[in-house]
Amino acid sequence: MVSVELAAALPVLVLLMLAGLSAIRVVDARVRCLDAAREIARAAARGDDQAVSDGRAEAPTGASVSVASSADEVRVTVAVLVHPLGPDLPAVTVRESAVAATEPTIASPSRHRRAPPPTQ
Secondary structure (H helix, E strand, C coil), X not given: CHHHHHHHHHHHHHHHHHHHHHHHHHHHXXXXXXXXXXXXXXXXXXXXXXXXXXXXXXXXXXXXXXXXXXXXXXXXXXEEEECCCCCCCCCEEEEEEEEXXXXXXXXXXXXXXXXXXXXX
C-alpha cells in the first residue's frame, strides 16, 4: 500500500522540484539583467564609457544590451533567453530596463577659478 502511494506521489514531487529550480534560474537571470541595466544606465548618465563596458560584462552570457540616450535621460534594456530546464526545452525571454537622469557635464576648470582679489 505504501509503495503504491509513493509511486503516485514521486512524479509529482519531481515536477514540483523541477518547477522550483526553473523559477530560481529565471529569477536569477532577471536579477542579473536588472543589476547590469542599472549599472550601465548610471555609467552612461555620467558619460563614463569604461564603466559602461564593465556593466556590459556583468550582463548574463548571451544577453543583448540596448542603450538609448536623450537630452535628459538614459534608458538601458538588457534581455536574455533563459532555458530553465535545459537547452532542448522551451526558453523564456527575460527583459529588464533601467532609466537614469543624465548628469550635467563638468565645466572646464577655467570657469571655476576665483577672481583675483581687488587691488587697493
